[in-house]
Amino acid sequence: MEGWIRAMVEAIHSSRTQAVIFLSGGASQALGWLMSVPGASNTILEVVVPYSRISMAQLLGKIPTQFASQQIAEEMALVAYNRALKLSRPGMRVMGVGFTGSLASAHPKHGDHRFYLSTRTYDCVRTSNVTLLKGLRTREEEDKVSSHILLKAIADACKVSATFKSELHDSESPHECEKQFDEDQELQQVIDGQLCMKIYNFSSDMHTVNSERKIILSGSFNPLHDGHLRLLEIASSICDDGLPCFEMSAINADKPPLTVAEIKSRVQQFRKAGKTVIISNQPYFYRKAELLPGSAFVIGADTAARLINPKYYGGDYGRMLDILLESKRTGCTFLVGGRKVDGVFKVLEDFDIPEELKDMFISIPEDRFRVDISSTEIRKSRGL
Template sequence: MYADRLAKLHASPNQGVIVLAGGGASALAQLLGASGASGTLLEASVPYSASALKDFLGQAPLSSVSAETARSMAAVAFQRANDLDPHAAERNFGLSITAALTTNRARRGADRAYIALHCQQVSYLRSIEFTKPEHKGEDEAPPATRDQQEAVLCHEILGLLSQHMEIEWPAAEFSVVYESRTDWVQAPLDWQQVMVKAKNSNQSGSASNCLFPGAFNPVHQGHLLMKTVAEQLTGLTVDFELSIHNVDKPCLDYFSIKDRTQQLRAHGNTVLTNAPTFIEKARIFPHATFVIGIDTLLRIDQSQYYGSDSRRDAALAELTALGIQFLVFGRLNEGAFLGLDQVEISAGLAARCKMVPEAIFRQDISSTTLRANAAQAADTTRPGRL
């Protein structure tokens, strides 16, 4: 059915890593079964269990089957492709599939799938939802089988890959009723350069001497108040710093970058970097003051993020040599306010810190809590399984 199109796919210079969970195995089989697959597929991975997906992403997603999870999987797959062939970043892609297809287990929500593709130039998301009849009558077709849904998913996966490679993909008719929608974000050149760490492009946008690093997912009033207080205490304009890579979280795709920079735009300048650690940030912004929370400060002092105590000590010494300062905000921890007086950190790091008193700032809110609440609200409004 797909032989001639698969030949064109494999003749394309594009290559990548495919990761799938919950569906899409037939598309992978189609790709592998056609001659020339080694020119397209660098690696394939199936992190099916919750623990495997957590290991692949670097953290447990709020939902295994969601648009955000699929996009994060594709972004990680793209970075893996660049690790495997770092000289072909402009041709590499990461393709992901996460699906909840028909099953013999009780499950909330419609049968659905998300297909994401991320590369240097663009991020795609294809959302698929299978429609189920509200009432089964004598003349109505039975519910779709898993094989029927998998056939649809195979067609849509190969279709999205063909769209990316600018190869015409034929329409097809299926007995399964479903809806498919494709969205994409085309990246400006400066984002692309930061994404692949092109020479002299570790940042996008000019920066002040005071930066507020964060994931900002989402931006909340605590962030904005921290920025205001930091500007009052330092007398400097505070710029937001958003890194594509994060030590503890999945890397960002262009949907995430667009969403978060748009959220931040009304509140100040945002600098986009590819600097997940503070030593990398410090090398880009020497003599800067970084606005951070106490939990971030504790991570800066932990040797696990450096690989050894000696590497941590060397990094902290370099932060001092680069003239880095930290303006530290406390936060609630197990019912008590946590500040510099309540933690133990290296003396050299403590000397680079100034604590914001609790009397000036106290906001017991986090982006993690807001995301969890939003996910729970979305789950309760999703139609139940028939």
């Protein structure tokens, strides 16, 4: 490995950026460089090589009309970015990388030898494409050139500076474009389903927690109140191997989606409290479990009652069991705090949990937490 490549990879690994990388049709040497330098686990979350038509179709949810194109590179980077959001450690920046190429092959190509790559971060998507001089290089040499460009793009997205030595000819200069996103645009992408979530890291704990696990209290938080804060604090003391987070869905199963302005207003509560909040687009817990695998979800007894009630699954007990068992397979658990249900204060032990699910539910004792006030009652008292 050349010295300048090693130096660039070391800078990438030191950047506190974690990436999911999707590659098809080239730049394979870049993976070897990234993974052979110590510190690769700081950067690489996952690498997927969707080389066949079926593999690419499953990745993107469609069969592309043209596999090597700027649009496909950007779509790969977006899917990779969403995947990185799910897999990343607390406090780390994330990146999605997409590469698709049509390089020299065993049989001569009628079209150009070209490649496209895209990097997606929270505020920017950058795309480059290069058309190579045909017949100038072997397949291995074209792969090396594309690997150089991909590595440089990853370094740029990590915002690290490093020496870059291009082997491109003047006529092969990359065509580059960049799209910046502000907070409003990013939140709208969550509402529209393009992004699976946005994480606001207001907690100083984000940089001290080594576990990938999250302890999550979901709600609408309209408003956030002391009961929420205390409940998450108690749950975190019971389950002490994760990062405490609040989670709010932009999408409501029974109401219109929240607006960008509403989300930003509620987020300010967490900024003032110094707490981490995740804005997702999933209103149902089994979808939240898919989005945040391995998490411990903190819920009230009223929510637990709904989770195990077949009424909310079309009256189908088997469907309820299947859905919750799938959530269990993601590694999720539920920490249940006491709440009033139909005017009566109840705890987890008051419910008949199916035998297959009992180890998925953990009780928060009443003597450790009991708050009867709700956000609804607070809004009523304020005349809202």
